[in-house]
Amino acid sequence: MPAIGDDVFFAAIPELNQRLIAREFSAVELARAFANRLEQLGPRYNALALPLAQQAIRRAEDVDKDLKRGRTHGPLQGVPYGVKDLISYKGRPTTWGAKPYVGQVFDYNATVVDRLDAVGAVLTGKLAMVELAGGPSYRFASASLTGPGLNPWDRTRWSGGSSSGSAAAVAAGLVPYALGSETSGSILTPASYCGVTGLRPTYGLVSRHGAMALSWTLDKLGPLARSAEDCGLILQVIAGKDSKDPGSAGKSFYYTPQYARPLKELKVGYAPVDFGERADPAARAAFAACLTVFKESGVQLVETAWPQFPYGPVLATILGSEAGSIFEPLITSGKVDELADPAQIAGLKASLEIPAKDYLKAQRVRRLIQDAFLQFFAEVDAVIAPARPGPASKIDQRLDAGGPGPAAATSATAGFQGIIPAGNLAGLPALSLPCGFADNLPVGVQVMGPPFSENTLLAIGREFQSKTDWHKRRPPMR
Amino acid sequence: MKLTRRKLAQAMLAPVAVSAAAQTQAPPPLPANPDEELRAARDRIKTLSDALAKQTVPMDTEPALAFKA
Numbered sequence A: 001m002p003a004i005g006d007d008v009f010f011a012a013i014p015e016l017n018q019r020l021i022a023r024e025f026s027a028v029e030l031a032r033a034f035a036n037r038l039e040q041l042g043p044r045y046n047a048l049a050l051p052l053a054q055q056a057i058r059r060a061e062d063v064d065k066d067l068k069r070g071r072t073h074g075p076l077q078g079v080p081y082g083v084k085d086l087i088s089y090k091g092r093p094t095t096w097g098a099k100p101y102v103g104q105v106f107d108y109n110a111t112v113v114d115r116l117d118a119v120g121a122v123l124t125g126k127l128a129m130v131e132l133a134g135g136p137s138y139r140f141a142s143a144s145l146t147g148p149g150l151n152p153w154d155r156t157r158w159s160g161g162s163s164s165g166s167a168a169a170v171a172a173g174l175v176p177y178a179l180g181s182e183t184s185g186s187i188l189t190p191a192s193y194c195g196v197t198g199l200r201p202t203y204g205l206v207s208r209h210g211a212m213a214l215s216w217t218l219d220k221l222g223p224l225a226r227s228a229e230d231c232g233l234i235l236q237v238i239a240g241k242d243s244k245d246p247g248s249a250g251k252s253f254y255y256t257p258q259y260a261r262p263l264k265e266l267k268v269g270y271a272p273v274d275f276g277e278r279a280d281p282a283a284r285a286a287f288a289a290c291l292t293v294f295k296e297s298g299v300q301l302v303e304t305a306w307p308q309f310p311y312g313p314v315l316a317t318i319l320g321s322e323a324g325s326i327f328e329p330l331i332t333s334g335k336v337d338e339l340a341d342p343a344q345i346a347g348l349k350a351s352l353e354i355p356a357k358d359y360l361k362a363q364r365v366r367r368l369i370q371d372a373f374l375q376f377f378a379e380v381d382a383v384i385a386p387a388r389p390g391p392a393s394k395i396d397q398r399l400d401a402g403g404p405g406p407a408a409a410t411s412a413t414a415g416f417q418g419i420i421p422a423g424n425l426a427g428l429p430a431l432s433l434p435c436g437f438a439d440n441l442p443v444g445v446q447v448m449g450p451p452f453s454e455n456t457l458l459a460i461g462r463e464f465q466s467k468t469d470w471h472k473r474r475p476p477m478r
Numbered sequence B: 001m002k003l004t005r006r007k008l009a010q011a012m013l014a015p016v017a018v019s020a021a022a023q024t025q026a027p028p029p030l031p032a033n034p035d036e037e038l039r040a041a042r043d044r045i046k047t048l049s050d051a052l053a054k055q056t057v058p059m060d061t062e063p064a065l066a067f068k069a
Helices: A013-021 A027-045 A053-068 A111-118 A164-171 A188-194 A228-238 A281-296 A311-326 A328-333 A342-351 A356-379 A419-425 A454-467 B005-011 B016-020 B034-053
Strands: A048-051 A080-084 A122-127 A154-158 A178-182 A197-200 A220-225 A267-270 A300-303 A382-386 A430-438 A441-448
Touching: A013 A027, A013 A053, A013 A228, A027 A048, A027 A053, A027 A080, A027 A122, A027 A164, A048 A164, A053 A122, A080 A111, A080 A164, A111 A122, A111 A228, A122 A164, A164 A178, A164 A188, A164 A220, A188 A197, A188 A430, A188 A441, A197 A228, A197 A454, A220 A228, A228 A430, A228 A454, A267 A281, A281 A300, A281 A382, A281 A430, A281 A441, A281 A454, A311 A328, A311 A342, A311 A356, A311 A419, A311 B034, A328 A342, A342 B034, A356 A419, A356 B034, A382 A454, A419 A441, A430 A454, A441 A454
Parallel strands: A080 A122, A080 A178, A267 A300, A267 A382
Antiparallel strands: A048 A122, A178 A220, A197 A220, A197 A430, A382 A441, A430 A441
């Protein structure tokens, strides 16, 4: 009987692959163990959309044959993973987390699934998500076909959205890594809330062919995993040119930590107010400690001012316009009323009425934003800020309310306000790293850089994770 | 407190996951029915439009339609 216990369920990708090669256990045994765990514990967090145990075991049998013959395909070979349920897997349902699409089946795989399959990765299940990846608006965590994503650290808290199941499944050791998507915060938010490492790649670096479109000019696919190292290994496989994705940048990505610039050469911008006044009071101690770690890592931390634009309205206009066009058949057919969240339904209906002049204006402002960030990143190599201002919200908490309170409004400086819409509008990569706890819940810090700077961000992340163990913490499985 | 539809729409400005930020202000009352919900969503679009109108853009700025990072 193979020794597959918690050490395996929470192991990093290279370790799992090495133990497979060393025949400590077979790929089939590993796939079966993870698939069983996902099926048993996934529903506990509303994280499971579709188990794929049989397919996984068949694929793992092929991997075992390859390994037996010495045919190795890199560190992802034989390692199980999951995908957000907006990524198509041939012949099985892809629901986009939404009731109107329950019976939807595609006859092809998403490019990312094919790329992972080509290196022997083993897909064990599809993971739950906020319906339609959040659409233009939703009010409650319950805006999902599978119910609200429950946080493994505290099931009265949200796992974040919209890649809810992807983050929860990694955090709970149900998969070693998962793929999610981000249009505006949907990787970074759940990664931060669940205490896992999440990478939002540069726009166009990872093909979206076979993934649900929410906004053609904003959507990205990326990994949620145990470490920056794992994210780099995954990105190397899923990135690259794809003629089936009109947004493809035509670039490959090679994870090359050995060629990373020395950290002491890197200038990293930050705004102290983000780590203090603008942060949730419960999280400030963790964020302060996190800043100290960055300072000790050798990077040159410099206080920086941020280009000021109406990021939120620009992003919401673009997202709403494109989502309205994409989901016009859903809206005009009336099936939109089957969605779970009333604000989501109304937001989609109203999105058809966004004036063309507003969409074009937003895209023109976006051009200015892109130009401003090109200049901004001539001065610094990366920026850091809290991935979210605090820990996960309560399950029944409204997500559409309020905004920064009076204390934030009177801040001497705005800090990097709007960093999530800003980064997504400019197509910038960002890495969310677990950086401590607040109210016994994880919080994260994000490192964001210019387009195609993933290797720099991952180098910073690796260094941070070599000095901390937040990414190795495990939630109480009760 | 009387809540106008405009105020409700402003409160809903934060998009997608961004709306999950730590909140410090009390949320406005829930819209009572789908019609009210739709009105609030339309007002939100108007609020977005107003915010965009305040942003000046040089005449020669082309939209980022063929978006490349």
